[in-house]
Structure formats: structure tokens, C-alpha cells
Amino acid sequence: ELKVEQNPLFLSMQEGKNYTIYCNYSTTSDRLYWYRQDPGKSLESLFVLLSNGAVKQEGRLMASLDTKARLSTLHITAAVHDLSATYFCAVDTLTQGGSEKLVFGKGTKLTVNP
Amino acid sequence: KAGVTQTPRYLIKTRGQQVTLSCSPISGHRSVSWYQQTPGQGLQFLFEYFSETQRNKGNFPGRFSGRQFSNSRSEMNVSTLELGDSALYLCASSEGSTGELFFGEGSRLTVL
Numbered sequence: 397e398l399k400v401e402q403n404p405l406f407l408s409m410q411e412g413k414n415y416t417i418y419c420n421y422s423t424t425s426d427r428l429y430w431y432r433q434d435p436g437k438s439l440e441s442l443f444v445l446l447s448n449g450a451v452k453q454e455g456r457l458m459a460s461l462d463t464k465a466r467l468s469t470l471h472i473t474a475a476v477h478d479l480s481a482t483y484f485c486a487v488d489t490l491t492q493g494g495s496e497k498l499v500f501g502k503g504t505k506l507t508v509n510p
Numbered sequence: 511k512a513g514v515t516q517t518p519r520y521l522i523k524t525r526g527q528q529v530t531l532s533c534s535p536i537s538g539h540r541s542v543s544w545y546q547q548t549p550g551q552g553l554q555f556l557f558e559y560f561s562e563t564q565r566n567k568g569n570f571p572g573r574f575s576g577r578q579f580s581n582s583r584s585e586m587n588v589s590t591l592e593l594g595d596s597a598l599y600l601c602a603s604s605e606g607s608t609g610e611l612f613f614g615e616g617s618r619l620t621v622l
Contacts, residue, residue: 427609438600439613446608484553488609497543497566498611500553 398423398489402501409475410509417504419468419485427488428468429498430459432481439484443470475508482506512537514614516601522620528589531617535582535603542584543611544576547598556599559584588619596621 399422409415419428427446431439443452445461445468452459456479458471468485482505486498515534523529535542544556555568559578576586582603588595598618602611 429610431613438615439602439611441610441612444608444610486553486611497555497558497568498609499555500545502552 398425398487398499400485400487400499400501402483402485402504404504405502406505406507408507408509409472411476412474414474415472417470417472417483417485417506419470419487419501421466421468421487421499423489424463424466425487425489426461426463428461429486429488430468430470431484431486433484433503434481442483472506475506477508477510480506480508514601514603514612516599516614516617518617519615520618520620522622523591524622525591525593527591528587529591529619530585530587531599531601531619533584533586533601533603533614535584535601536605536612539603539605539612540582541604541606542578542582543602543604544584544586545600545602546570547600547616548596553600556586591621593621595619 401420430442433439443459448463450461456473461468482503484500484503486500517532541560543558545553547553557567557576558565562578573589578584598616600613600616602613
């Protein structure tokens, strides 16, 4: 059974600092997704990583995927308060019958303090 | 393009009742998935439908069921509600090529 582990689960950081969130998964997959969730809201898609070595950047966030290490990272550069949210990684596993389902990590609650 | 629409957004039920939640996917998306989100268990996969067929089901009891219509709209039903069914139920649609899911705002169910 695929397991997805994120760390840290809670992250409090100061504005202007850099930090990395890690996402490890237990079985072979080459599709990984990052989502953001604000309190009381739904999930917003941030990045879609579809191959080994994939790197995507949007603003102060950069995501990468190493399928051999079964590891994805979400790097935050010069954090600002607006980045405060919960970030989830999710791994796709193509199941029998051709359907795909995502297995989510438990999420990293990021708080950026002034 | 309109996003994924879920109704109702909030509802309160009592134990033993049943509930039906509705989801309209993004136009052109044929795959619809349902997830349950709770503080304790996080996001858990319920089931996925494609062209009116359930392609995959998560580890939930038979009280949880769903269906998809020919226009790709989907419903999920929970019968004999239990307190532990209180959760945010999220519907997501996908156009299939990348596996990326687009989520609706969710239906927040409270069971008293």
C-alpha cells in the first residue's frame, strides 16, 4: 500500500526566510502533485510533476521530483505572510482497471510570521 | 471555464439519516473523484467514476456509495449516518492526461 509522508507537519517561519518541505513516498510512481489549502477552503493545485527530475517554479515556490529517491521537495524562498496555508503533496498510483487515485500526505501547516 | 461545483456547501444531519451530495465537474472532464477530509485521518479517497463507471473504490464501508450520470455529474450517498461521518467531502474532476485533480469547494457535513 502506498504511503506518503510529509515533513515537517508544522512549520513556523519568519518572513524573508527560506525553507523546504519534504514529501517521501513508499512505492514507485512518477506523478506527484502539490496542493495548497487555506483554512475552510478547498484544495488549489500548485504543481504537477510528471517525470524524474521535473522542476516547477511559481513565484516564491519551487517544487522538484526525484523518482529514484521517491522524494519531492517544495522550496519556499523569502517567505511572505500570504504563503501561510497547509500544503499537501499527493502521489498518483495507476490502479488496476486504469483508474488513478491520489494518495495524500498529511499536510504541512505553514505559518509565516512578520 | 466554470470550476467544480458542489452542493450543498453545508448540511447538518442526525445519526441514522442519509445524505446525498452532488458534484458538477469542469466542462469536458469525464473523471470525477470523491475524497473525505477529516482532521484525524486527513484526505482519504472514496471512489472515482469515469464515463458512468466506478473505476476504483477506497476503503470505506458500503454505506458510502456514488454514481455518475451521462453528463458526468456525480452524486455520492451516505446512508445510516454515524457521528464519525462528519467531514468535508471534496469532489474533484480530471481531464485525464496528467492526473491533475481540480477540486470543488466541498460539502461540509455535520452529523449530530
